[in-house]
Amino acid sequence: MGRLRMFLTTYGEGGRSGTVPVFFLAHEGKVYFTTLKATRKARRIKKNPRVTVRFGARSARPIEGRAVWVEDPALYDFILSRYRRKYWFLSPLFVRALRRRKESGESAAVEIVFGEEAQP
Numbered sequence: 001m002g003r004l005r006m007f008l009t010t011y012g013e014g015g016r017s018g019t020v021p022v023f024f025l026a027h028e029g030k031v032y033f034t035t036l037k038a039t040r041k042a043r044r045i046k047k048n049p050r051v052t053v054r055f056g057a058r059s060a061r062p063i064e065g066r067a068v069w070v071e072d073p074a075l076y077d078f079i080l081s082r083y084r085r086k087y088w089f090l091s092p093l094f095v096r097a098l099r100r101r102k103e104s105g106e107s108a109a110v111e112i113v114f115g116e117e118a119q120p
Helices: 040-047 073-086 090-105
Strands: 007-010 017-022 025-027 030-036 050-055 063-070 109-113
Touching: 007 030, 007 040, 017 040, 025 073, 030 040, 030 073, 030 090, 063 073, 073 090, 073 109, 090 109
Parallel strands: none
Antiparallel strands: 007 017, 007 050, 025 030, 030 109, 050 063, 063 109
């Protein structure tokens, strides 16, 4: 999963969906991303954790999963440290902004689980 972007589809009321590109971290068989809590995708995930992801391109093979909020602050910090390595071409301000948003409570980290783990 050396891809730089993941296309994340979330599902709202009545099955309406929305797809957005997000930065992500794949680590030890798990996939994580961060988001502002006020975004539409975050609000949809709160109501319905079902997600579909595509790695690299919107047209890539879809994979069904379930989004789980990450409550561990150390794991969130780990995700940010890996973002810094993976997305080295971005300004260092990017990761600093994510860290500030985490500390202010504006953002959250999310893990996507697949397969049998994705069953509620």
